Structure formats: C-alpha cells, structure tokens
Amino acid sequence: MLKHLFPNELDLGLAQAGVSGLLAIILSMIARRRRIHIEWETVIALIRGLAQIVAVGFVLVLMLKGPQWTSAFMLSAMVLAAGATSARRTKTIPGSFAVSFWSILLGSGSVIAVMTWAGVIDGAITSTVPIGSMIIANAMNTNALALERFRSEVESHIGEIESALALGAAPDMSVSSEVEKSFSASLIPALNNLRSLGLVWIPGLMAGMVLSGSSPLYAAIYQFVVIAMIFGSSGLTALIGTSLIRKRIFTSAEQLVLVR
Secondary structure (H helix, E strand, O other), X not given: OHHHHOOOHHHHHHHXXXXXXXXXXXXXXXXXXXOOOOHHHHHHHHHHHHHHHHHHHHHHHHHOOOOOOHHHHHHHHHHHHHHHHHHHOOOOOOOHHHHHHHHHHHHHHHHXXXXXXXXXXXXXXXXXXXXXXXXXXXXXXXXXHHHHHHHHHHHHOHHHHHHHHHOOOOHHHHOHHHHHHHHHHXXXXXXXXXXXXXXOEOOHHHHHHHHOOOOHHHHHHHHHHHHHHHHHHHHHHHHHHHHHHOOOOEOOOOOEOOOO
C-alpha cells in the first residue's frame, strides 16, 4: 500500500519508518495500561535511533570513498558509544563505563583484528565497518546483560556474600556464583542465534550476498562465520566484563560497596 502512496524512495522510507515507529509506540501504550512506564524511553529511543542511523549513513557515504585506514576511526567511535550505552543500564555499579568500554574494546576489537589479519574479514571498508559494527553491537548487548545480571544477583545475595566475607572468604570467591550466573545468562542470545541459524531466521547479510551475486552456498557458510565471530566476541566480552566488575564492587578493605 505504501509503495503506491509514496512513489519517491525517500518518502517511502520515511513512511515506513513512521509506521514501524507507531507500532513501537502502541506497544508502550499497552504496557502503560499495565503500569509499565516505558513510553518516554521508547519515544526518545525511536527519535535517537532514526537520527543516528541517518547520520551514520551520511558518514559512511563519505568514509567509503576514503582510504582503508579510516575504518579504524569509525569502529573506535562505535566502541566508545557502545561502552556509554551499555554503562547507562548499570549506573549503580562503580566504574561501569570503564568496565564496559574495556570489555567491549578487548572483546570485539581482538576478534575483528585477528579475523581481519587472517583474511576472514575482508580488509576493505565496505566489509570491515558493517561486519565490525555487528560484532561490536552484539558485544555491547552481551556486556549490558552480564553487568545487569551481576548487579541483580549481588543485590539479591548481599547477606550471603557478606557472611562469606566475614568468615574469611576472598572477595573473588564470595561472588563466584554470581559471576557464573551472569556470564551464562549474557550468552543466551548469542547461543540462540547459533542454534536457530537457518531454522528460525535468515540474517540479512546472507540475503544481501545472494542478491549481490554470491553463491548461495558460500553466502550461507559466511553467514555462519559471522555468527560464530559474534559468539566468540560476546563470550570474550562477557568474560572480561565479569572479571573486571567483580573487583570493583569491593573496597581495598574487602568490603562490599554495591548495596541494594
């Protein structure tokens, strides 16, 4: 229907964005009837999301015409933004931004660097930036899930943790159960993506490669490669994030500073 009403491609895109945004707003209104207030957060997220992706589109048009090394600046900016976004969900954790930034940088950056060096990711900007952005975005989500779950687990077991500390347990050991649970929970989306690949969903990268003329079989294999890289990056990010955060919730006197 929209294609007939808006023959111009730009107008069609804006109309499609409006309809999809309306769906999200309707959902937030339904949630409000159940006293779940996410309406303003939803509106702000929609506006920011549209503005940011349009701005990135303009930047990409300029960067794709530039030298290959400029992709490093683009990916670095993405890591910085991912760290800030992830930390916003865990403000009550001391040093959450530093933990988020370093865990995402090391988790996603090492995978991107090694895979580019090995030739798994093409060094061209047209490959490095899109694939790198997917890896960074999933690392961001994994880190946010890990830190949020860790915070929740610690707050739910403050009594047990403080009792363990009082009995002489090392801080690392007193929260080992919480670290294990947060790490496992944060990897659920990445594991589900691997398990459901091709059965529940066909990612856009594979479809795009087929439409651009690549062999369907190669496109399918490379899509698996990307999802496997995302899983590896997510696991490494969660491992680094939980290792860093467990040291920041205790004082030098081994007292718990994260309280309910």
